[in-house]
Amino acid sequence: MAELPRSGDPAPEFTLPSAPEASITLGDLRGRPVVLAFYPADFSPVCSDQMALYQAVKPEFDRYDAVVLGISVDGVWCHRAFADSRNLRFPLLSDFEPKGEVARAYGSFDAITGEALRTLFVLDRDGKVFWSEVSPPGVNPGADGILAALDAMAAATAGAAPGGSA
Template identity: 35%
Template sequence: MTVELGKPAPDFTLEANNGETITLSQLKGKNVVLYFYPKDMTPGCTTEACDFRDQHQEFNDVNAVILGISPDPVGRHQKFVEKYGLPFLLLADTDHMVAEAYDVWKLKKNFGKEYMGIERSTFIINKDGNVVKEWRKVQVKGHVEEALSYIRENQ
């Protein structure tokens, strides 16, 4: 399964940091900002999460739910949420099945080492459950504002 703009978003069910089980299709009727990030507590991921935190009310105002997904387990997500006061759910994709469905599980290189990991990406899913916008290889600076602007302009 791949992600296609204008087509239904690949559905999934994952456990959230608060112990709830979240199924994407149950969020129809709301805009969903689905962002994939590599790892809790790392500099870029912390900046991105805090940017979403700081704009959380603005996303609420446009009927948007923010969901963060990484391969980290639920317990680590909960520590991340508590440490930075994140007001949205983080979902544990420990077997990276959802990351693969959204084609963000990629071969990466860092300091000469190759490994599989998350390519930082964001998807906007509209109230009908269709993917309407995607950003891949996201640069953190200014990204959250760009995602919010997109939803405001395309409601």
């Protein structure tokens, strides 16, 4: 498995299904901050709380124009049932076939359980890793780290381009 990409590394590219007839390509999101939330399994208690929290916090993520993507090895129909059960309205990507390929590319696959690790990445507008955090499977990381990273990124952008609109 690849190592966890570090700050400043280009985030590995991927295209993954987000629904039975739709997919999302990371490269298409250039120009916007992207939050990748790898998580072990649909419907598990901690993952359910974590994804429900991100839905509740979505208006805050929107203020940064950030795209939030959940990623697990569950299939698209499972994702749909999970999203319906929790009223999730942001994309859940299915790293199902080849199983965990994207999670592996992000150093975020647990070969023992066959699930993704609970890893957060915040990518900058150029698709580079700005911040990441690996949490123990049983700990819900919350959203404070993501928002602090988005703040720091906005501040760095503003500093690098004085007078810019960032």
